[in-house]
Amino acid sequence: MNGILPVSVLEPTAEQTQRQTAEIFSRKEKEAKPDVEAIKAQLREIREYSSANLPSLVNQFRESVSKYPGVKVGVAENASQAIKYINEVAGETKLVSINKSTVVTNELRSGLESTGFKVYIRYFKEFKDFDKVIQDYWQLPGLSSQGLGQSFEITTKIAQLEATEVRDYIAVVGVNAVSAEDGQVFFLQHFSNISEDLNEAKKVILVVAIDKIVKNWEDAAFQTKCNGIFGLESMTLDLESRVVEQYDFEKLPPLPQGQKREVHVLILDNGRSALLSGAQRDLLLCLGCRACVRQCPIGHHFVGDGKVWSPKSYLWSFLLGTNPSTEACIHCGRCYVECPVDIDLPTLMWRAQFEHYARHGRTPKKRLLDYPELLAELGCLAGPIANWAIAKPVFRRLIETMAGIHREAHMPTFHHESLRKWASKRKR
């Protein structure tokens, strides 16, 4: 081992597809291209192995990564421990650049900001003003199902790169996959934000959520590639020209030559090993590709709060307690269809919500709204009076404050005589 932790960045590249297609053009006997189902099967095998052997893989990764003399390893049970670790590493520096990783943005960002860090996502710098054309999933061309969009290859190896200009800030970047066998780290990028951070930041903290650890580097590279393949179209949806506060890291003066850079690997558990024994175990199969976002009908309502949203992260943050409920989910099952490793998210959402209510009980308001039969019967009893009341804005305000039904929500018209009564009165 030469002492430098190998960090690889995967990007869309043309070389591999050129070669594949040239092969098809020029060879008489055609070799079958790996189809989507074969890729899914291989991916599932990797994910099943990694979730079945989670504790041992964590230990193995920890050992193999600590063999690199230039790397410091931190272990965090939960987010606050991780924040503490980052604080210790940071020292004086209060400027942090993060990538658009679900782990970092959703689990660590708010904690970093509350401890006085200035946190920016460089990703958004590259597209400020543009006319977004693809607004919703029905405008997506569905190319990944045709087997297009599989051209992700390793383009950059940080071990080979010389740090030319080191700047005084900290990069906290969430990885896509790591190998337990030799500690290799893999990233996927479409823009150049991650490689810039890896090259320029004075201190680099690689955040490894424990479910990103796989057996060996081949599996890790494959999993990262799958992140690109299955998350390709979701990424198009996620390109929003939103107003995000920017910081021009390139304007920071480069530090004098010969600065020693620090590389830290932060192994973050944050409730993941607790999943092993529970009903939500399947979540450990997730590779974080965000394919589940693609067709999600409620996804749009969650854009813009600075977090990376996906149905999976919605459930995950509920389990972590940062999100009060999962009831916005309409259980349509489209995420289940899209998921390359077949995680039944709708059922997991139900379960999580049921278990939550079983433990914490429901408020009277919630109980009332959960019982539409009773509401309907009461409405019918009150009949015309109820209709009159519903039409009055004053009562709607009252209902809004008491039961939580929006004052402009469409309400049914109640009839004093029920359908059953009306039918039995009629002569046959």
Place this chain on the structure above:
Amino acid sequence: MAKVLMIDYEKCTGCRLCEMVCSVYHEGVVNPELSRIKIVKWEWEGRYVPMACQQCTSAPCMAICPVKAVSRDENLGRVMVDSDLCIGCRMCVAVCPFGGAKFDSANKQIIKCDLCDGDPQCVRFCEVGAIQYVEAEEVTTVKQRAAAEKFSGLLQKVASAIAEVS
């Protein structure tokens, strides 16, 4: 009807002159990395395949582009990338089955074959004529003719064989 690049894999010698002239014409430097055409090689088999954008009619890159920076120029029958609109997300690179779109990471731009505005330099400089710039129908005609020649040769052989027997 627009003209297309017709590539004969059997004629290509793998000299990579086209890569050089392409990068000189477009970027002013000799750098095969910046070339729009790429020779894929299997040296030990003597197999050389020039790969460039196929100017697809229903182009995947056009469909996936989130900002509609990719459009079709019907006059020249080519697919164009508007670098002012392009945000560099590399979606087109990921979906192109021919590897026709490349990302120039130095200038943060997508580069792809633009048929040199109707005068392809690779065609001009290809000594052996492996790349030709022809009318789209002509590709079919050339293929038909080649197949017909093979076929008629076969028929003559059969006819002479029958004549010998009888």
